[in-house]
Amino acid sequence: MTTFIPGPELLGSPRGRRLPGWDAASLLLANRSLDDETDVLVAGAGPAGLAAVTALWHLGVRDVVVLDPSGRICGTFFDRVNALSQSVLRSPYEHHPGAEGHRDCELLDHARLSWEQLTDVERHQVRMAQSGQRGVVPLDVFEAFVMHLARAHQVADRGRTGRLLSIQRSGTALLAETTLGSVRAGAVVLAMGEQPSEAPARWNLPNPLPATIRHWHTSADPVLGPAVVVGSGLSAAHLIARQLQQGGTVTWVQRRSERYQCADVNASFFRPEGRAHFSRATRDGRAALLRQHRQPSIMFEFRPLLQSAERDGRLRVLRNTEIAGITGDAERAELTLEDGSRIPARGVLLALGTSPADVSEVLGHACQGSPADLDVNDATLELTAMPGVFLTGAQAAKAVGPASRNLDGHRVAAQRISRAIVAASAGHRPERTAGQL
Amino acid sequence: MTTTWMAVDADTGEETGIVLLALDTGRLLVGLGAAAMLSSVSELAILVEEAEHTGVLGRPYDSLLTHGAHMWTSMRKALDNCGVFALKRPGDPRGAWRRLHPAVDPALPGAARSTVALATACVYRREQVDDHSRRAMNGYR
Numbered sequence: 001m002t003t004f005i006p007g008p009e010l011l012g013s014p015r016g017r018r019l020p021g022w023d024a025a026s027l028l029l030a031n032r033s034l035d036d037e038t039d040v041l042v043a044g045a046g047p048a049g050l051a052a053v054t055a056l057w058h059l060g061v062r063d064v065v066v067l068d069p070s071g072r073i074c075g076t077f078f079d080r081v082n083a084l085s086q087s088v089l090r091s092p093y094e095h096h097p098g099a100e101g102h103r104d105c106e107l108l109d110h111a112r113l114s115w116e117q118l119t120d121v122e123r124h125q126v127r128m129a130q131s132g133q134r135g136v137v138p139l140d141v142f143e144a145f146v147m148h149l150a151r152a153h154q155v156a157d158r159g160r161t162g163r164l165l166s167i168q169r170s171g172t173a174l175l176a177e178t179t180l181g182s183v184r185a186g187a188v189v190l191a192m193g194e195q196p197s198e199a200p201a202r203w204n205l206p207n208p209l210p211a212t213i214r215h216w217h218t219s220a221d222p223v224l225g226p227a228v229v230v231g232s233g234l235s236a237a238h239l240i241a242r243q244l245q246q247g248g249t250v251t252w253v254q255r256r257s258e259r260y261q262c263a264d265v266n267a268s269f270f271r272p273e274g275r276a277h278f279s280r281a282t283r284d285g286r287a288a289l290l291r292q293h294r295q296p297s298i299m300f301e302f303r304p305l306l307q308s309a310e311r312d313g314r315l316r317v318l319r320n321t322e323i324a325g326i327t328g329d330a331e332r333a334e335l336t337l338e339d340g341s342r343i344p345a346r347g348v349l350l351a352l353g354t355s356p357a358d359v360s361e362v363l364g365h366a367c368q369g370s371p372a373d374l375d376v377n378d379a380t381l382e383l384t385a386m387p388g389v390f391l392t393g394a395q396a397a398k399a400v401g402p403a404s405r406n407l408d409g410h411r412v413a414a415q416r417i418s419r420a421i422v423a424a425s426a427g428h429r430p431e432r433t434a435g436q437l
Numbered sequence: 438m439t440t441t442w443m444a445v446d447a448d449t450g451e452e453t454g455i456v457l458l459a460l461d462t463g464r465l466l467v468g469l470g471a472a473a474m475l476s477s478v479s480e481l482a483i484l485v486e487e488a489e490h491t492g493v494l495g496r497p498y499d500s501l502l503t504h505g506a507h508m509w510t511s512m513r514k515a516l517d518n519c520g521v522f523a524l525k526r527p528g529d530p531r532g533a534w535r536r537l538h539p540a541v542d543p544a545l546p547g548a549a550r551s552t553v554a555l556a557t558a559c560v561y562r563r564e565q566v567d568d569h570s571r572r573a574m575n576g577y578r
Contacts, residue, residue: 020479057490105486112456113479116449123445148483152490 006301009121013087019114019144026147027073029159034180039063041176043164044191045073047097048393048410052189054099055414057153059422064158071161073150080217084238089137093129095408110145164362174388187421189390194354204325212333216351222246225346228335236351237302244309251316251343278401279378290397356394380420381413390417453478454534457558462569465558470505472552481551506570519544533561
C-alpha cells in the first residue's frame with residue numbers, strides 16, 4: 001500500500017471562490033408542503049443522502065422526497081467545514097458523491113473546468129489525480145460540484161425543510177411522521193449523518209455554555225487570546241492551526257483515550273477487496289476494525305506547523321492527560337486536570353469528535369437495544385427489523401466498513417440501496433398507486 | 438523539444454478543451470447549439486450535462502441537439518475551405534488541441550469563444566459527430 005504524505009502547502013487553498021457552476025440557490029430545498037405519498041423518502045440531504053438521490057435518479061426513481069432540517073443540500077456539512085476554516089477535503093478526487101457507473105461529469109473533470117481559478121498547488125493535485133495518485137480536493141471545487149449535482153438531479157425540487165420523527169409499518173408501505181406532517185413511502189433511506197460528541201458529564205460544563213467555551217462546530221471565530229483545544233482529530237488540528245495563524249498561543253490537551261496519529265483510514269477499505277475483507281470478518285472482527293479506524297487522526301499536512309509551534313513555545317501539548325472539569329464565564333475559561341493543575345485561558349475549544357446520529361427514536365420499537373446493534377443486510381443495507389428502511393452514511397458502518405463515513409462509502413451504499421429499492425418495486429409494493437414505483 | 442505533458446501552467450482554454458474532446462458527441466452538438474447563450478466554455482459544459490439529465494437548457498434538449506447538428510453541418514464547409522480537415526490529428530488529445538484550435542478559430546470569424554472550442558472538439562471527433570448529426574437531423578437522439 002502506498003502511504004499518502006501530503007505537504008503543508010495543501011492547507012493554503014483559498015475558500016469562497018465562485019467556480020464554474022457555483023450558484024448558492026441550487027442547494028436550497030424547496031419550500032413546499034409534503035405530498036401524502038412518495039416512492040422513497042430520504043431523511044438527510046448531506047453527502048450520503050445526495051448520493052442516494054442521484055443513484056435512485058439514474059435507476060429511474062424520480063418520485064423521491066428529501067427531508068433535511070438545515071433546509072440546504074449538504075447544509076450541515078458546509079456549516080461544519082466552514083466553522084473549522086477548512087479549505088480542502090481529505091478525500092481524493094476519485095471519491096465523489098455522484099452516482100456510480102454513469103457517464104456524469106466527475107469531480108476531477110469539474111476541477112479541470114475550473115482550471116483558470118485554481119492555484120498551482122491545486123492544479124498539481126489535479127495532475128496527481130490524473131496520474132492515478134492521490135490528489136486532494138479543494139472545498140471550493142467540491143462545493144461547486146455539489147451544486148451541479150443538485151441541479152442535474154433536481155434534488156432541491158425534491159427537498160423539504162423538516163425532520164423525520166418516526167417510521168412505522170403501514171400495510172406494505174411505511175408511514176413516516178415528520179415535522180411537516182405524515183407521508184406514506186415505499187421505502188425510507190436514513191442518511192442522518194453524524195452528531196458532534198458531547199463532553200463527559202463529569203466535566204461539569206456550565207449550562208448554558210458561556211461564549212468562552214465552544215464546541216468545534218459552533219463558530220468560525222478565533223479565540224482572542226490564549227486558547228485551549230481539547231481533542232486530537234482533524235477538527236482539533238484545524239482549530240489549533242487557525243489560532244496559531246492568528247498569532248495566538250494554544251494548549252493542546254490530548255486525553256488518554258486519544259492519540260495524535262498522522263494516519264488516515266486504510267485506503268484498502270475503499271477498494272472492493274477491502275470491503276470484501278470487512279464483509280468476511282465476524283461480528284466481533286468487524287467491531288474491532290471499526291474501533292481501530294475510528295481513532296482520531298490528523299493528516300501530515302499539519303505536522304510542520306504543529307512541530308515548529310511546539311518548538312518555539314506557541315503550542316504546549318499535554319499528552320495522555322485527563323480533564324477533571326471546565327469552568328468559564330463571559331471573559332475567561334479554566335480547565336482543571338486530573339492532577340489538580342489548572343489551565344486558565346481566554347477560550348476553550350472542544351473538538352471531541354462525532355458519532356453516528358441516533359436513529360433509535362425514529363425507529364421506535366423496531367430498534368431494540370443499542371443502535372449499534374441494528375442488524376443490516378450487507379447486500380442491500382436494509383434493516384432486518386424493518387424491511388423497506390435502509391441505512392447509509394455513518395449508520396451503515398457495520399455493513400460497509402470504515403469507508404461508510406466517507407464520500408466513497410456513501411456512493412457504494414447508495415448503489416446497493418437503490419438497486420434493492422428498484423428490485424423490491426417489481427411487485428412488492430402492492431399498495432402503491434399504479435404507475436408509481 | 439516540445440512536450441505535451443500536462444503542465445500545471447497549462448492554458449485555461451486548453452485544459453477545458455481537453456475535457457471537451459472526451460465528451461459524448463451528443464453533448465458536443467447540444468453545446469454547439471447552445472453556445473450562443475454562454476461564452477464561458479466551462480459553464481457551458483456544466484449546463485449541457487445538466488440539460489442531458491433534466492431535458493432542458495433554455496429550450497428542450499432534443500431541439501438544441503438538432504440545432505447543433507444543423508450548425509455543425511453549416512460550419513463544416515467554412516472549416517473545409519480553411520483546410521482544417523486536411524490537418525493531421527495527433528493521437529494525444531493535448532497535441533491535437535494545440536494543432537486544431539488555432540486553425541478553427543480563424544475559420545469561424547466572429548464566433549463566440551465557446552463555439553470555437555466546441556467546433557474544435559467536433560473537428561477532432563468529426564466521424565462520430567457527422568454520424569450523430571445525421572441521426573439527430575432525422576429525429577434520433
